[in-house]
Amino acid sequence: MNAFSAGSGGPLSLPAISRRALLRGSLAGAGLLALSACRSAADSSPGADAASGGAASPRRGGVLTVGVGVDFTPALLFAQSANSLLQRLVFNTLTRYDEQLRPQPELAKSWEVAPDGLSVTLKLREDVTFHSGRKFTADDVVFAVKNLQNPVRSAQLRSTALTVTDFRKNGDFELTLVLAHPVSNLFDLFEFMIVPDSESVEDAVAGTKLIGTGPFTFTERKPGSSLSFARNEKYWNPGRPYLDGVEIKVIPQAETLLSSVKTGQTHLTYAVRGKDVATLKDDKRFRITQYDTGAGAFYIGANLSFPEVQDKRVRQAIAWAIDRDRLVQQALGGYATVSSVPWPKSSPAYREEDAKRYHHDPEKAKALLKEAGVTSLSLPLAHQSDAGSTAVAQILQYDLKQVGIEVQLQPVDSPTMQKQLISQSMPALWTLSHSFSQAHPATLAVSAYPFNEAKNTSKFSSPAYTEAVQRAWNRSDADSPEAKALYQQVTDILLDEQFIVDLAIAGLVEVAGAQVRGVTLNKYSYLNLDDAYLAG
C-alpha cells in the first residue's frame, strides 16, 4: 500500500520494490481487505446487533429494503390485493386497531358513535398535509368513503362503505357520517380505508402518482422490479419516520427471495413460505414474528353448481378426510394453527371447540360418502401453481384419495385464480387462502369473496345464513354476548354446510434482519413503519 501511495509519481518507483516486499505487501493488502470485509460483514450482521441488546435508542437514517413476492397492482390499490404493504407507507387511515381490536387514533383524533348506532362523529387532526402540500380536511374523508363506494375500486369493504348515506360537516375538521343502519364493523372500514388525495386519485390507480398523508412519499416505480419511497419531512407524527426511505423489491421466486433474505439484501419480508421460515428460526441473524392478521386461512372451496358436491355430506366427508396436522407441519412448516373455522384466536367469534370440530377421521369420511350414496367420486381441484401451493394441493389430493375421492390437480397462476374467485368460475374444488377473518366477524361474511352471503364463489345461499349474517352485521356493538351469539350462528352454519372447508389459520410471518426494529402491521396487513429504524 505504501509503495503504491508513495509511488504516485508512476511506475518509476516500482522497480525499487523487491519481489519479496511486493509479496509481503500484497499479503498485507489482502489481509487488510479481508479485515475490512469482516468489519463490514460485522456491521451489517443482525446477530451482532441482537447480541448487543435490543434496547438501543432509535437511529435515524438508512433505507429499509422489503422483499415481496407479488408486484403492486395500482388498479387494486383500494381493494386490498395480494400486495398491501405500501398502503400505510404513503397513506393514513382514520383509526387503527390495537391487539384487542380497540380503535386507536390516527387521522381521526376522537370519535363518538350515536347511541342508536346510526351515525358516527369524527374529530380530525388539524396538522396534516398531503405530500402535495394541500391541507387534509373533512372533505378528504368524504371523498375517501365515496371512493370506496365506487364499484370501479373493487373494495372488499364496499358493502360497509355503502351504509354511509350522508355526510354532515361541522367545520373543516369535524364530520358526522350518517348510516343507513347500524353496522358492527364500522371501525373495520376505518382501519381498511386509506385516505387518498382527491386531486390525484386517478393517477394513483394508474400507478403514476401516489399522494397521501403518510410517512413516506412515493418516488419511483419500476414495474415488476421495485418501488421506492423517501421520508416525508412534513409528516404529522413528530420526529417520524426515522428511516430515510424504503425500497420494496419484487422477487417472485420463493428461493430467490429466501437467498436475498439470507444474504442481507432484503431486510424485511412477509413472503417467505412457512416451511422455509422453519429453516431460519434458529438463525440468530433473523427475527421471526407471527402476526394474527389474516393473511392466510387455508381452505378447500366447493363450487355448489357442480352436482358432485351439492350434498353437504360429501363436503363434510372432505372436511373429515384431511389430516390438518400433517398439512400444517409439512406444507406450512408449522407456522399455522389447525382450524375448522375461519376465525383466528383473536376474533370474538373464535371458540376452541369449533376450531377442533373436524379432525382427521378417514373412516367417518368414508361413512358419510356411503351415506350420501357416493361409490366413486372424481373431482378437479384448482390450486395456485407455485411450489408451496402445489405441496398443499398434493397433500389434499393424497388424503382425499384415501377416502375414495380421486382428485385431478389443476395448477393455475395467481392472477387467474383471483379472477376465477371473483367471477365465481372455480371448478368443483379449489384450494386457496382467505383473509378478512382477522377483524370483526361480520366483515368476513359480508365482504370476503368465498363467504359473502350475497354473492360467494361457492354459489352457496340459504335464508338462515343470510339472516344470521345480516343480524350480526346490522348492529352497532361487536363484542356483546348477543353479538357473539349471532357469530356463533354464522359459525354453526359454516361448520354444517362446509361450502368452505377451513383447514388452518396462518397469520403473516415476518422475517426481519435482527437490526430491523419497530415494524408493525395493521389488521389488513398494511405495513406501518412510523417507528421503524435500522439499529446501529
Add this chain to the structure above:
Amino acid sequence: MTTLSLPSSAPLLRPRNRYVAGLLTWRGVTGLVLVGVVALAGLLAPWLTDADPDAQGAQALAGPSGAHPLGTDDIGRDLLSRILHGILTDLSIILTAVPAGALIGAALALLAATSRAADLVVQRLFDLVLSFPGLILGLAVTAILGPGRWPVVIIIALAEVPYFGRQLRAGVLVQREREYALAARVGGAGRARVLLRHVLPNAVDPLIVQGAVALSVGVFIEGALSFLGLGVRPPQPTLGSLISGSVAYLDTDPLLAAAPLAVTTALVLGFTLLAEALNRGARS
C-alpha cells in the same frame, strides 16, 4: 430391396457396421452403460422397491434408513421410489416424443422434396419453430394446452421436428442426384417411388445420430418444464419435478437434489456419448 440391387448398395451396409464400431468405442460403451443402467433401474422399479412413489407419510425430510434408502421428501414420500418411477416417466415421454418428432420431421422433409414451393413452405416452417427458444415454445404450448404429460410430449416432438427434417432434407438432396436414383427414374419409376423406395432408405442414416441427440435434449426439456411447474402434473414423479421440489432444501437436505440430479446427468451424458460415438463411427 431395390437399393441392394443397385451399384450403390455395397456402401449401404457399411455405415451400419460403422455405427456398431462406433458403439464399441469407450464413448459408446460408457454411453450404453450409463443409459442401460438408468433405463434398467426405471424399468425394474416395481421390483427394486416396494414403496408406492405417491404414498405420503408423517416422516417428512427423513434421512436414509432401511425403510427409505434415500430418505423421504418434504411430504413424506420415499425418494428412491420416486426417482425410479421418475426415470420410467421420463423414458416413456422421450421415447414417445422423439420418434414422433422424427416421423413428422421426416414426413415434412419428404414433402419438401416434392416441389420447390413445398420446399420453401417447409423450410420457412422449420425456421419458424427454430426461431422460438425452447423455453418460449414450451410456455406457448402450455399456455394453450395447460401443463401435463401430453403437452410435454408435444413440446419435445415439436422442438425436434426441424432438426430431423433438415437432416433428412439434406440427405435427400444429395441422394436423389446419385446415379442409382437417376437410373431408377430412367427405368420409369415415378417421383414418389424413387423418393420412398430408393432415396429415403439411403438418407435416413444421419437420423440415428440425431435420434440420440434428441433423446438427451428430451430429458433436458422435460426437466426444464417440470422445474418451472409446466411439466407432468403432480403427484406423478419426473426427474425434473424431483429436482424442482428439492431446491428449497439445498441447504438442509442436499440428498433430495443430488440423487435425481445424478440420475438426470447420467441419462443426458449417456445419450450424448452415444450420439457422439455414433457420429464418430459414421465419419470413420
